[in-house]
Amino acid sequence: MQVVNHIRSQIQSGTLKDGDTIPSARQISRDWEISLATATKVLASLRSEGLVKALPGIGTVVTVLKGQYTSPRDRFQAIRRSGRIYPPNEAAQIKECELVAAPEQVADALGLEEGMNAIRRHRVTMNTDTNTPVSASTSWFNGALAEIAPSLLVAERLVQGTPAYIGEQTGRLFAAGRDQQCADVASEQEAEDLAIPVGSPVLRGRNWVYDQGGDVIEYGEYVTVSGRWSTYDYKLADEQETQ
Numbered sequence: 001m002q003v004v005n006h007i008r009s010q011i012q013s014g015t016l017k018d019g020d021t022i023p024s025a026r027q028i029s030r031d032w033e034i035s036l037a038t039a040t041k042v043l044a045s046l047r048s049e050g051l052v053k054a055l056p057g058i059g060t061v062v063t064v065l066k067g068q069y070t071s072p073r074d075r076f077q078a079i080r081r082s083g084r085i086y087p088p089n090e091a092a093q094i095k096e097c098e099l100v101a102a103p104e105q106v107a108d109a110l111g112l113e114e115g116m117n118a119i120r121r122h123r124v125t126m127n128t129d130t131n132t133p134v135s136a137s138t139s140w141f142n143g144a145l146a147e148i149a150p151s152l153l154v155a156e157r158l159v160q161g162t163p164a165y166i167g168e169q170t171g172r173l174f175a176a177g178r179d180q181q182c183a184d185v186a187s188e189q190e191a192e193d194l195a196i197p198v199g200s201p202v203l204r205g206r207n208w209v210y211d212q213g214g215d216v217i218e219y220g221e222y223v224t225v226s227g228r229w230s231t232y233d234y235k236l237a238d239e240q241e242t243q
Helices: 002-013 025-032 036-048 072-082 104-110 162-170 188-194
Strands: 052-055 059-062 090-101 117-127 132-142 176-185 201-210 216-225
Touching: 002 025, 002 036, 025 036, 036 052, 036 059, 072 176, 072 201, 104 117, 104 132, 104 216, 132 188, 162 216, 188 216
Parallel strands: none
Antiparallel strands: 052 059, 090 117, 117 132, 132 216, 176 201, 201 216
């Protein structure tokens, strides 16, 4: 699993790109000093996730699965690991930035009274290989940040990423997060954003990002087109239980 995680990380960060050849089982066996059987399992695991495929006469090459979805958790981890929020073949377009009265769900999430001002940043993420939209998301912030972090109200990508920008302006760091997802159908606005018929199946999510003190910095809502996988890893036992 250490080898799988290492190669997966290289693919997700863009160090290994579509079409790049990854080491053979024999090479992995030598480099990591593991058995050939274990190295073969590494390649099988990567194939099962849709990250690579075997091509006769070439070897095992990266094929970043078009159906692979990067959740908020994935993006925050990616920016810490590689400085990039999105995969190499995706880019976000900021469509709207405005200061509006917070809807009830947003006010509850941010700890505001309903109707207080909140910053709304709406974006559509495009697959740059096909120039097609793959997800749409809206980030919400306390309206009090409008004066402290004015670039949140500019419809342009923040070069250093939203977490770093807010950290620079406020000293508040993105320390923890929580994601929720469910199956749903596209609304009229979502259908327009994603270029799909109204009522099409989508994966809907929402997320909360907390600072060092446990207060919510950002609340987000997002949808992605169907057929895209989101991957989560977790432990079922601690080290003492496995010894």
